[in-house]
């Protein structure tokens with residue numbers, strides 16, 4: 001990996017627009033924005049329902065859930081995690097996978113909502129959060145994701161699988177019991193197509209992988225044997241973090257179980273640093289991987305990573321109108337802060 | 345405008361993916377999602393600070409604001425609206441408008457944060473909301489937007505101007521006094537480039553404008569002499585609405601003051617219907633227009649519109665990862681509901 005950096009170690013104080021070769025998305029960095037006042041009352045803190053008797057994701061409540069796909073360990077009433085169908089799926093596994101219906105005259109494109117929408121219950125215990133689990137246990141959650149992706153790959157019509165996690169109500173979670181979700185889609189979604197296109201363009205111009213190149217000293221947070229955590233050069237959100245495998249690898253589901261434990265350790269560290277530094281914020285994490293049809297040798301420019309985003313600001317009219325984001329924290333500053341957080 | 349429709353009048357009940365030729369963005373329509381429960385406490389309602397003595401946007405507090413650009417009526421202490429500089433601007437008008445600095449080796453693209461960020465105070469009175477104003481007064485707010493855009497056009501380095509409004513804390517507003525914002529950007533932002541590209545493609549294929557074509561009976565809400573309000577075919581958000589000028593016109597700032605009053609009336613109707621039907625939700629509105637350098641004859645495929653989005657759902661991991669949205673309400677259903685709201 002390269003370690004060159006085009007920016008000074010101390011971040012500039014005037015606003016700056018940046019675009020990196022991974023996301024191809026303009027971001028406005030604007031430190032002045034951080035100081036603006038608000039006359040609205042501050043947000044309610046995370047307020048999960050701790051009454052486990054009402055929670056279908058708790059151990060002993062399996063009958064209140066949609067059907068199970070698998071559990072770990074298998075056939076064990078004393079399970080550690082379960083992958084189940086989502087009871088309110090955004091896509092349906094029970095309808096035909098139809099071709100695109102393109103009414104080119106009216107400009108209206110319609111596709112049957114075929115797909116899969118699953119939930120991963122990450123722990124049997126209601127009060128346990130992902131960052132409370134051991135590196136090995138977090139590794140098992142990640143392996144459950146990869147195992148489910150490998151099952152979903154058998155469907156030709158599935159083009160992309162999105163793994164994500166919502167933690168806390170203002171990060172969108174409707175259930176407080178620790179869980180993540182897996183959605184298998186009949187189309188390659190726009191942000192993925194844009195990311196892949198941008199990485200390909202950079203590769204064609206330089207012969208290098210833009211994710212490998214995003215490793216630079218001023219943006220680094222932590223390292224382990226096979227992974228690094230960084231703040232991306234054009235972070236869309238304040239304190240956004242990426243965990244990147246050092247080996248150039250296009251697909252998340254190629255992760256083996258040994259490296260999954262190591263990744264679990266680095267993810268735990270990132271989540272604990274974020275929690276300590278930012279006062280246990282709501283957050284999302286997203287696996288950024290490659291479309292399923294493409295194999296590794298076809299994708300020399302593509303490199304998967306985990307994206308972790310604390311929910312600190314609201315996406316509003318400017319972002320909705322332009323697709324351009326305003327980030328009050330320069331990535332170099334966020335990386336420095338996160339590097340220095342002491343985790344006991 | 346065409347009135348053909350490729351969909352039945354009653355919306356389907358299985359999930360569906362849609363993409364329209366304006367936004368070129370996939371949206372998953374999934375009625376089942378509307379029924380899912382939440383074990384988080386419900387959101388706090390809009391809670392504006394009504395203490396006008398602390399609000400810099402109130403009449404008599406002009407000295408607490410950043411410099412004024414103009415007011416209506418001019419030179420009148422008893423003003424109806426003011427356009428002022430944003431005290432915490434995302435972009436700076438005081439730095440040179442530099443060229444793109446493209447470090448092609450590292451893949452890092454940087455542009456100086458030159459630009460303008462203004463606030464439009466829509467009323468002198470703290471407790472008055474935009475929808476409380478008369479059609480003529482709303483028209484004056486819209487004319488203030490167009491007038492400021494015409495001033496900003498004199499800067500060669502300004503490529504696009506985004507006009508938007510945030511209403512309510514969960515729609516991102518930090519100030520409760522009714523206002524909108526104007527941001528002048530040194531780049532054409534990604535969502536605008538995508539929208540223009542998609543409209544151009546449709547025009548090249550069919551010879552028609554995709555916004556003109558989005559007028560169909562099943563999606564129509566209301567009409568006035570020169571404008572219509574609709575729910576777009578692939579609405580990104582539940583109850584998203586567009587107000588479209590019937591005359592094919594590429595730039596919002598071409599709006600004349602007579603039509604602005606008519607548009608003010610239709611906007612008022614849309615906001616009141618939204619408020620009655622959805623219990624006074626937080627909302628954003630965005631002007632979707634064309635880049636400044638391009639003139640009307642160069643843009644036969646481009647057509648401006650107003651986008652109004654009530655904040656009813658949270659953008660979470662799936663949307664952040666994929667750029668694809670999940671909308672639990674079919675546009676035909678939303679349009680029917682909004683058509684039938686009785687406004688006294």
Ligand SMILES: Nc1ncnc2c1ncn2[C@@H]1O[C@H](COP(=O)(O)OP(=O)(O)O[C@H]2O[C@H](CO)[C@@H](O)[C@H](O)[C@H]2O)[C@@H](O)[C@H]1O
Nearest residue numbers: 056064065066086087088166172173174175658660661662
């Ligand atoms: N008994 C049961 N058995 C099986 N599954 C059950 C269940 N009870 C509930 N579920 C499912 O569990 C999931 C919990 O998911 P999250 O809390 O992460 O957010 P949710 O998907 O509701 O919406 C958030 O994430 C989506 C996707 O990013 C956004 O569209 C949305 O606005 C945001 O609130 C829900 O999808 C729900 O359907």
Ligand SMILES: Nc1ncnc2c1ncn2[C@@H]1O[C@H](COP(=O)(O)OP(=O)(O)O[C@H]2O[C@H](CO)[C@@H](O)[C@H](O)[C@H]2O)[C@@H](O)[C@H]1O
Nearest residue numbers: 314316317318400408409410430431432510516517518519
């Ligand atoms: N005395 C004064 N004089 C002049 N201007 C003053 C002022 N006091 C405050 N301001 C400005 O007034 C504006 C009020 O704007 P809004 O309430 O619409 O949302 P804001 O821009 O804060 O952020 C929302 O919108 C932006 C853009 O969409 C998102 O990035 C963000 O997350 C979201 O909360 C602020 O931009 C503030 O800087």
